[in-house]
């Protein structure tokens with residue numbers, strides 16, 4: 001696990017954007033699996049801008065969604081589908097054939113999981129997964145208590161996730177379940193980038209990076225990932241006690 005700490009979120013975003021664009025230049029058919037939410041917003045904007053400035057060809061890149069809210073239509077601005085289209089796919093002119101996202105409105109959620117598992121296998125696995133961290137240490141919708149051996153699955157959302165998740169929606173929504181990559185796909189991704197910004201993430205970041213690995217804090221599993229990159233702004237890093245983590 002490598003931890004990079006930046007003065008602010010703009011510096012963090014610039015660095016992650018460079019990593020993403022560099023991967024596309026080196027591997028034009030790279031497979032990205034992307035989170036939504038507040039944490040990567042500036043990063044995605046920086047990535048789009050850099051890709052345009054450098055005129056990088058994204059036409060062979062594959063994109064997979066990390067997760068989706070069950071029961072939320074794709075047209076809802078709070079859906080992961082809408083978020084990724086608005087912030088990445090539309091600005092970069094990504095074709096639908098390059099995109100594979102969950103449908104939170106599907107009648108058969110189990111087949112959504114099977115199809116996503118098959119799709120990832122067909123693509124040969126995930127090259128670069130970008131995740132945020134929930135206030136309870138979740139990654140994707142892998143909530144505390146999750147078993148490590150899960151692949152794509154339907155998750156029951158923790159009460160705090162149901163509450164905090166309201167911030168993405170214009171009116172109150174029922175957020176009971178999510179479709180998500182499991183910890184197995186996270187561990188198998190060739191690179192996992194965890195992004196955290198803001199002082200509200202300081203305590204949970206300290207626990208998952210400096211505490212014991214435990215399924216009660218799902219993001220702590222990244223301590224066991226061979227190629228986990230953790231990008232923190234100074235505020236999110238402010239709870240860390242071990243100064244040898246300060247690698248930038």
Ligand code: F6R
Nearest residue numbers: 035036037038039132133134140
């Ligand atoms: C969203 C996702 C979630 C978020 C996490 C942090 O696709 O997978 O795990 O990354 O809840 O959310 P923000 O970034 O809004 O603080």
